[in-house]
Amino acid sequence: MEKTFSPGDIETRWYKEWEAKGYFAPRGGDGYFSIAIPPPNVTGSLHMGHGFQQAIMDALVRYHRMRGQDTLWQVGTDHAGIATQMVVERQLQDQGTSRVALGRDAFVEKVWEWKAESGGNITRQLRRLGASTDWSRERFTMDPGLSRAVQKVFIDLYEEGLIYRGQRLVNWDPKFHTAISDLEVVQEEEKGFLWHFRYPLSDGSGHVVVATTRPETMLGDAAVAVSPEDSRYQHLLGKTVTLPIVNREIPIIADEYVDPEFGSGCVKITPAHDFNDYAVGQRHNLPMINVFTPDAAINHEAPAPYRGLDRFEAREKIISEFDARGLLEKVDDHTLKVPRGDRSGVVIEPYLTPQWYVDAKKMAGPAIAAVESGDIEFVPKQWENTYFAWMRDIQDWCISRQLWWGHRIPAWYDDAGNVYVGEDEPAVREQYSLSPTVGLHQDEDVLDTWFSSALWTFSTLGWPEQHAELSRFHPTSVLVTGFDIIFFWVARMIMMSLHFLGEAPFKAVYVHGLVRDGDGQKMSKSKGNVIDPIDLIDGISLDDLIAKRTSSMMQPQLARKIEKQTRRHFPDGITGYGTDALRFTFYSLASTGRDIRFDIGRMEGFRNFCNKLWNAARYVLMNCEGHRSDPNVAIELTLADRWILSRLQQTTTEFDRAITQYRLDRASQVLYDFIWNEYCDWYLELSKPVLWDDNSDPAILAGTRQTLVQVLETILRLLHPLMPFITEEIWQSVAPLAGIDGETVMLQPWPAVNDAQIEPDAETEIGWLKGLIGALRTIRAEANLAPGKELDVVIRNGDNEDQIRLDRHLPLLKKLAKVTSVKLLSATDDPPPALSALCGALEVLVPMEGVIDLDLELGRIDKELARQRSEAERIEKKLANGSFVDKAPAQVVDKERAKLDSAREALESLTAQRKRIEQLR
Incomplete structure (x- = not known):
């Protein structure tokens, strides 16, 4: 492994290999798990909402793939009628021509040309995000197969009397007609x-x-x-x-x-x-x-x-x-x-105009019943109420659009205005027994894109043909979507799937919130607070970021405002954080159903998390590579080894529970706490006395090395669904040490919980040791003592079990806490003048004689007290200003109040420290 973690090279290299080797395709297995991607517009580019949604889906897909299920993530894009037509019309305008001048057929050919040349931007960005979709099955809503499905649904619903043409009021766009x-x-x-x-x-x-x-x-x-x-x-x-x-x-x-x-x-x-x-x-x-x-x-x-x-x-x-x-x-x-x-x-x-409609009221009943019966589950459950409210007051659905790009309505008219619906003109003439002399012309309108996307879960699997994939992967396991399209897409998919397949399109609907900026504002170009996920991954200079957020079409005043905001929030541009750090940030914020405030500060923390894992892996490799255990020597596990293995089992259980409940925030927190706090900060430190002692027992040394590798390899499998790239890169080096022969971590089995390795006693004792060391670190921090300064320690309120533990762990305390001696006082002993901290019921004392200069420490505390008082007075004066409180945004006022609380807490802590030191004089 390289000395430093460099995400860009790793991510590009691994994704190309994963895709080239077909790892994303279904591979058989026990049961199935399938997701159909909410098809992004073919004209689109990745925004934060997309990034959040794709990250959630990829975590679920990778998790179930590793659990051995036959897994399909169906990918594709939507033809985006009005958006795509607008893009191509602008190109034609730049070329000095127009849609009308070309005529319908030639214009549609131009759109297909554009799609072939420029319509893949969004799919390239999905790859950059690490989406493990089955690209070999990529579909497009205007594909021939999907077009056949759309045509059949229209014709069948028309013949059943569920589609009709009528004159009603619609939202009319006077520019696009x-x-x-x-x-x-x-x-x-x-x-x-x-x-x-x-x-x-x-x-x-x-x-x-x-x-x-x-x-x-x-x-x-x-x-x-x-x-x-x-x-x-x-x-x-x-x-x-x-x-x-x-x-x-x-x-x-x-x-x-x-x-x-x-x-x-x-x-x-x-x-x-x-x-x-x-x-x-x-x-x-x-x-x-x-x-x-x-x-x-x-x-x-x-x-x-x-x-x-x-x-x-x-x-x-x-x-x-x-x-x-x-x-x-x-x-x-x-x-x-x-x-x-x-x-x-x-x-x-x-605007009052004739349009085509679906009689949605008649189709809503079964769709309501499917949710009432539990065949479809909403997560969080309260979104069912929104669904029911819409469905019980549903209006007929206008499905026609006055565009040229899209699925043309399969209806023909004669000169008298009679309408005939069928697959094509010859089929219409045969079905309705029309003579060749009857003139026919096809309806000029196309279908609303929501009509074709309503068939998405089953049309992408080959319907109306009965393909094996349709019976294997439908209903899909879960739909991951935003609340804003529960009616426009979710409800309509349910209606269509129930009507044509007799089954729900998915078993669950996971409704996520919207991604907002750090102040809780909706991201929009007019506000200048839009962030491109790719810029967060790869980085972007300040000048380029300003250029992306503004344009020559903007009002100069707005452009200046956005430039000013951008310079204030990103004075150095955006540092590239890598895909894994971005994804983990999304997961940490993914509490079910709530809008999330995206804070780049979290990305800083999770990039550090990547570095922490990288350095931990290098430590393990440096201490374990080339050290094969003697098969004749029995392996012995230390208390620390048994503790970390026990905590690993608990962590796996908690992660499984969280991800099956769609609580990605909890799942990510569970792993973060275990990896950073328990494995890296504690277990690696606890392993050093064993690894670095030339006199270590070979059986204990072998046990520690085995545990280091075993736990790290399991961590990489647990973390892979959330951070696919760094885990793959490290796993390739760690797997041989663990005796694992495999091409990729993403196809390794999911970690199974070993109940035999759960040891509450080991967890309790290491918890006691951590608490004691933590108390000593608190004393050092409060007294401003150097980390390397050796200390004598006195313990009060202990019992015989504490004495046994102190004797057992004194070597560790000497190395990890720089303790020279530990004395357990009896109930009748008077404690010396000391600084103290609590470890459960134990009072940990550090006698201060000869340890610190009391006058120097009091001077330092007094200086900090003065600074915190000044800060508190400044904020109190600001909050007492009614004009500021009334006019400033609520989030700004809340930040000031939080600063005041922090200053007051600091004053309280410093005052207590000063009092303790005064008592020692």
Whole structure:
């Protein structure tokens, strides 16, 4: 092994070998474990959420593979209809042409060309993260096999009456001219206005005032609604108002949707341009008047002066017209949520248009029952409530998109508008007995990408063909996903799998939280707090990091703000920490269901953990290589050997329990504590007196060397699912010493717990020894004594068992704690003036005469007391400032309070130290 751990070279080299040798493929075994990767967009690049999710899945897959199960991690990417079309359209624009100029077929060919050349970035990054997916089975949602599955599902559901075409309100993107899902709509809080308009009563007896944030939609108003409980307007029910500008009479109606506290208590109802209004319109049989074009300009339904105007131009013209007529009562400042397309950035419009729908209500019943019965388990369980709430109030699912890239809807129309669904035009003509003279044209729309991804767990395994993999690996064992797509993806997969296979798509749904920055803020480009996992792995300079986070398209003020933030948080850029340190950081934060605050400081600690393991392995190799035990000499284990073997069994049990409960945070903590604190910090130290003593008993020496290697090799297997690269590199050197012949640690059997090696007595006695040494180290630290200074020690409150242990372990105490003598006082003996610390019931005393300069130590403590008092006073003054507490972010205030608590604790400890020393003078 090299002297220092260098993750970059190791990680690249080992991943290439693993993949080349086919280690990730299923290999048979006792039972199976399978996961289908949530398919990332083919246009995508790895972000922190991806990194977190893939790390969790890889840990589970590697763990079950080592447990001897037939393991499949099915990998693939999603064709990402709108995102991919946007990327290619931008390329065409740069080339001076367009999608329309090329025509549909040529444009789709361009997209496939782009996919072949540039669509593999995300899969390269998954490899860099160490994902042990079966790349030989990589799938794409537009693959021929998956396309056949999509087509069959559409046709079957249509023939069963579960898919239909209808005109309803959808989220409409005026830039891309397509319906989009709720998940593709970003609700942004913006400052705007609330306009109060007067609508004259048709009988001339007065007017009502309505308030609106979207004046342009009044051109399509179909009614004015009031609350049925609002006594102010009961006398107006049944009357009409004359809609200004349009001069159309519309009724005044009562509906429970209206909040009498909002505005005047009168609400304009525009069924074709608002989802809530649409529901009101349906209840009252109101006309659906669409006044927008697909570009969100005003159409022919509006009066001539407004036709062709952009919606926001029309807004200004309408406001001016109301003002000129004396019908603008007032304008209020108003903060509102504005829906914008996550890709286009433009304001999304509720838009009335014909689309294809799945009758989700009829398919929801079995999906609800599958979770109620326990066939599907949510982890954490409380996410079942979210699932049930969505499913019991489910609306029909809009599955059509007005794009060219995607699965084209298998429906054809004749000149009369009749619809025919089938595999292709010849099949349609045969199925519906259409003569060759009947003209047909295929539906221009494609299917929503969520439709094809809803089939993901079984379409990737060859369905509708009955492949062996389908019967072997389905249902998949677990789905690892974020809570934000429980409805959009999880629920729809459950519905589709139950309907077409008669079984759930997975046995469990592990719902993880979102990755936020260190202050708890959501990561976004606009905030400048996005971190690329690959940059954390490989490192990046400050200038390059700033360039990645900003762009020429940004407002200069925003770019300057992001640059300033980046320089403050990463003054030296980002040091490359390696994949293992990043993965372990993710696991340490993976408490089930909670959002995680990603702290780079943790990565520093886990890079140090890698170095600690590396150096421990070098110590073992240096002391064990070339030292073969004499087969004629019986091996004898020391108390320390028996202790570490016992703790290893306990650690394995705790790790197994944690990972099967999807508690990756506990699993990682269990290993960290055992490896760092027990194996490296304690056992290696306890082994040195045996290894470095020329007079050590050969049987004991052989036992210690065997234990060093055995425990280290087991550690590497336990740690491998979490830190695959460093464990593989070290294991290659350690395995021969352990007598193991194998190509890779990832295919070694999972450590089995040996109950015979669990020794509570050994754990108790070593715990006693550690406590005693720890007490002595505490005394040294508090008294500022040099680590090498030898000490006489006195013990109070001990018994005969303590005396036996002191006699047994005096050689270790002399070497590990630099103790010259240990005396156990009787109950009647008076203790000498000393500094003390507790070890359970024992009081550990170090007589101070001749050990320290009391005056010098008091001076040091007084100086530190003054510094801590000054710090506490500064923070107290800051927190007493109401302006700071009210205006500063909550996390900043919390940090200051934590600093104050720390300063107060330091003052308390220092004061106690000073008092003890004063008593010695």
